[in-house]
Amino acid sequence: MAKMIFRRLLVSVVILFAASMLVFVATLLLPGDPAQAILGQQATPARLDALREQMSLNDPVWQRYLNWIGGLFVGDLGYSAATGGPVSELLGERIQASLVLMGLASLVSIPVGIIVGTFSALRRGRPLDHVATGFSLVLAALPEFVVGIALITLLSTSVLKIFPSVTMAPPGEAVWAYPIQLVLPTLTLALVVTPYIVRMMRATMLEVLDSGFVEMARLKGVPERDVILKHAVPHALAPVAQVIAIQLAWMAGGVVVIEFLFRYPGIGSALVDAVTNRDVQVVQALSILIAAAYIVVNLLADLVGILTNPKLRTEAVR
Amino acid sequence: MMRQRQAQLGLALTVLVLAVALLGPLLLPWITGFTSTEFTGRPFKPVGMFGTDNLGRDVLSRFLDGGLRLIVYAALATLLGMAAGVAVGMTAAYSAGRLDGLIMRGNDVLLALPQLVFALLAITVLGPKGWVLVVVIGITHAPRIARVTRSATASVITEDYIRASEMYAVPKWKILVTEVLPNITGPLMVELGLRMTYSIGFVASLSFLGLGMQPPTADWGLMINENRIALVVQPWGVILPVLAIAVLTVGTNLLTDSLARASANLNAGNQP
Amino acid sequence: MSTTVIEQHKTTSALSATGLRVSTVTGAEILHGISFTLQPGRILALVGESGSGKTTAGLACMGHFRQGLELTGGSVTLNGGEQGNLLELPEHQLRTLRGGEISYVPQDPALSLNPAMRIGEQILETLRVHHFGDATAERLERVAEVLAEVGLDNSRSYQRRYPHQLSGGQQQRVGIAMAFACRPAVMVLDEPTTGLDVTTQAVVLETIDQLAERHQVAGLYITHDLAVVATVADEVAVMLAGDIVEHGSTDQVLFSPSHPYTRRLLRAVPDLAGKRRVGEVEAITGEHPLVVPGPLGIPDTTTATPRADDAKLLPATVAVREQESAPLLQVRGLALSYGGHKVLNGIDFELMEGESIMLLGESGSGKTTLSRCMAGLNDNYTGAVELSGAELATGTRKRSAGDRRRIQYVFQSPFSSLNPRRTIAESVGVPLQMAGVGNRRDRRAKVLEALDQVRLGGSYMDRRPGELSGGERQRAAIARALVNAPSLLVCDEITSALDVSVQASILDLLRTLQSETGMSMLFVTHNIALARHISQRLAVLQKGRIVDLGTTEDVLTNPQHGYTQELLANVPTF
């Protein structure tokens, strides 16, 4: 098992490496000169040159790539073209903020998704199932900003005025110091993510419930609660973990719209800023970060798969 | 029976929206009295049936004129993604061994790249043109579809009828097209529905971020972007396109979902 | 629930089912009111073709109905009925009975054991939910005891294994141990030995027999294998399409059947001795009626009389062997390994024109691998396969179109060898298309001809496999192999997925075709009972080696190798 995990790890590192190269090349293609972009209307040739030198834009491409990659290893993400400060400093807080948002959304959506999916499968064909499948179908079909706007109108501005619609925290203070501001973005994100978990959980549970060993457990006289909790649910976890991983990875890259809408100071809005500002270093850092997040969560999901499957787990033992 | 109802509902919803999107432009200005770019009053005023938009144009006319491009782009992107993804996935699964590994690892690299970053970069580099949207979205779909296709193919190619074709030395591409492809339509249909939904949302999202369709095009995604600011005041400019998008995506999903299940049943009929 | 309690009920029935009616929720009735009783210490065998409702009846005894099925009438009582109708008990009471008083052994242990739970824990769970014993220690003791009772290692480390770490036979014994753990009064066994090889099957049957005897358990033994019935059952009930058509003691039902269905069923069972004439029977499940050829290939429609040794019907062999002509196929030093695992270990044999050889071997012995090497589906072997003296290239793609045409292969499962999305005509037409018969009309004509040969006919041309029964599908698959008039037909366990009656009709068909076309045949099987019914020569394969080879008669009457002797000893007969 350790060998298998090690191999996955190795493959992941290679993938990350390849991804970093792609990211680097892609950002090179950004039109315009980052130096020009920073200086904007005030650009004079002298200032442009100085800035280019400072950003080592005059070095050959491969050298810049190696510098960048080398920097990544020691946690040096380069300097933001827009602020002039280190990228890590600029992003540190935002990454935390995004992690908080994602964490909260996961805390809501994963248990809710699993529970609703399970009940939906257990009540197959009954009203509860229809309601749950119907809801998840509709929710999954709606683009995230629609969900967000709907929630804003419902809970913030028009119908009920309960929650603030934008996030604001004094500098130096963390976003999560104001929990009420987190409600709407979290809810939106959770609503976007949950239906997928519900659907996957329902589908796998249906399959598992139809399986021979669940029938056997019932025929053994095992109480229904144990049948579900001990025999059925664990088998649904691996595929659901995959879906959750995909959703988490999506959150890492896809919260842009939601963060943009709620003015949430996370990596999503930083990304949009960075792309429009041609803040190449920040775009690179964020892309590779999101790629890494994707790879890590998938690795974790694989791990769940390995751990819940004794066949794979005991492979080394045999 | 349930499934049939679902398929019927899905078909009805899809056809409804498609009809609006296809016929809408033809019926203007006959149906509303306005074209989609004509000014009918000040912005966000209750002039006409659904009021005016952010520039004082008739919302209903914009709505009727605005579905076609979104649907066409989303459909093209989905098809492109399907074509590329299915080809890659089937090739990988069928070639097995090292090539398979190579293709799928390459796929993983693409999967690891955040889709939106990719779209942002591509659109910034190439400009928000129609074909760019189609290609960008298609490409972001492809690795996901390839993955699904690969696992579906992998389970089909162990079937004996594939071996039988091998035995008769049927060319590999032909085996893929005639033997494998028809038998993975189930998962592919699910994927198609999912991707179509996703494409529509993606095109709309890009418009929402100001990167998709460009003014003064009448377009549902763009309408949401342009009019969402007045959601409280004059919600129709947002609600009409949102409804249409929701109905369309829900419809396609219902339809493909039931098609997929019907096809799964057809396959199940093969098992003892 | 001690042994003494059970002793008291020795005389009364342990379970009696009356008028069981089950139908699908959409209204189709599956059981039409069947009744039977189980006596302590005795085993009732429920036999019948696939789909006749055996499993449904067995599960009904447990008060369990599969998704989509519901009870519409009848009752089940235990121990003379003091608890009332089991089918009317509330869920929680029923639960205490299930696994305790009445237990179930599933057909496929690989699917019925929880793959993520250690086997000891699975048995322990049964004991726990039925409050067997007072403490965990006591239950653990029972786990060890019951594992020993089914003849398994009962060490702690063995108990900590997962199902996938056991062989099929071991898994099945774990299933039995689980069913037996709480010392039930009644056990329902649903085809517990299907899928096991004869040696393992013998062990499992032995275990069941002993347990039932020793602990006075009443057993309902569901099977479609009449030979097994003869070994294990005291009574037999024959089911046909949801009805019990005949019920009596084993001897009576097997040797003097009264219902025509039973007679037909019995006639379809191949016997090792070759006393019964297998085939010539109309397939019971609506298969196409067969036209049975007479000794000289002339259709013989007169009523069949049992004839000994079907294989002697095939005159070609004798002729060929007498002429000592050149062999059609020669296999020399064929070896193949997957990684370090040697699957084939140097195979040598030859096959004459018009001859039929049966290749016998247990699961995993390399039968499929060998036959696929010959068909060119495995291309990584060493050694040589020669057809009419010329060595064949290894893979089908490298072979010439002519070579491909001459050797045809029929797959084991008809459920997977036909593309469900293509019509029968399309599937059967593929070899023609690849052989360059370009004209669609010509192809259709030839396909029709082949379908006629396998007694399917034109009406099947445009159907899809889903609309065909298993036997019909296998015929279609055979038609695909025949359409190009091959010299050698390789049949890989082509009847093992089919009911006996269908098997009989397929055997009939093959014999007929062989005598009609004079082609050679390699018939691969694990069922030794078929030997006298299909082939002139018999090869026994064990662990990738041919350990016995000779005429069928020689090998069966005078087995040389210990393995063959063991096989013959274990095969259930009646």
Add this chain to the structure above:
Amino acid sequence: TTGAASVIPAPAGPPVKGGRLRVGLAGGGSADSLDAHAPVSTTDIARVVNLYEALLYRDENFALKPLLALSATPDDAALVWTVKLRPDVRFHDGRPMTAKDVVATFARITNPKDPKSSAASLSILDAVVPVSDYVVEFRLNTPTATFDDSLGQYALGIVPGDYDPARPVGTGPFKAKSFDPGRRSVFARNDDYWRENEPHLDELDILNFSDDDALINALLSTQVDAIGQIPLALLDVIGADPRIKILNSATGAWMPFTMRVDQKPFDDVRVRRAFRLAVDRPQMIEQVLSGNGTVGNDLYAPFDPGHAKTLPQRRQDIPAAKKLLSEAGYPNGIDIELVTAPIQAGAVEAAQVFAQQAAAAGIRVKLRRVDTTTYFGDDYLSWTFAQDFWYTRNFLPQANSSSLPTSPFNETHLDDPHFAVLVKEAATEIDETRRSALISQAQEILYDSGGYIIWGFPNQADAYQSYVAGLIPNKTGLSLSGYEFRRAWIGVTR
């Protein structure tokens, strides 16, 4: 067109001291800074105005008023300007503001190695010489009668000699307390502020918003007290909320279409005229600004004393436009690409309306929307047909910025010698009446053959909670009383 909404019924009584005002503004990003001399985004400007003060400033009526100066007077040749400084002003760190600091400030701004945003308009400046502690002389290389106008820019805040943007010390009514680029900046009251009784607030928060939507939602859910620049289309609706008050200010800001007069097809003055005649200006105001704006007459600087008010108002005249196009060689109409970007609220909208209106005259406009960065990127100032946005300015500084071959932002590539001469003459003319006459003449040239289509001057609309008092309409085009939050106070406890 300034509506009744501009009358502000402030909470009754004298201003109340104390409280915190949270101001939301759209725009800005991680590139935000506190540098007194390099404001870029709206939030930068809002911060700069409250932290720093220039020598002169434009008041709410766009009148040039002394700020840190007591007076600014030219000599007869308009080559030397003498500025008397207010003696009682202290920097945030307590040091007095003196002539030395003024000299240092201008040295920093015009540092040739690192010129700041206003350096271009100060190219005429030769030297800044301290005469005494509170008197400074500005010596010019070109006679400039309106140099005081140049001194009245908000980006010319006086800073101490050892100024460092990381330690943003100025003389403004508020001191920097904390700053988080792109998100939020907090300011505290400057207790030593030189104006009596001001500022009223204890604390000022300026919050960046990524879009108008979030901004308005924040106001409606009382997360902020005042927001700058709301979409004009929403004015009526937001104003209808009894909790909210609107500040609707007419301005001299303008959002022109720019035609490059040196490139086809606009090198033909008939084409330019045709384009100008194709525009339905009142409809532009209606659709783009929801009626909140003043119709333009292809002339900038409406508040300049010399503004040519007598020139007839240009109206849409499709037949005339067609005729002109046809004469210019486009009888079948003309295809043109208009580059637009969301550089300012209404810009992309104006482009769309123009496209629609111009179609009638056979002008087939193809919109090319780019993002702001691209717009101001390599091709900035070289688009053939594009848009721009300018805040309120008087004629001469505006002409210097954008209408002369030497202008840094000559987006229309205008190179009219006669115009240049008139501008030069006006610049040296100390007599205001005569200067005005010259300006009118110069404007007439622009009116006849310039490259701008100036269809109107959008109002500046802001919204705030009704408990906020002291904000007044402001013609400069800057939001919320020109960001002069020293005036603002919180009327009731909330």
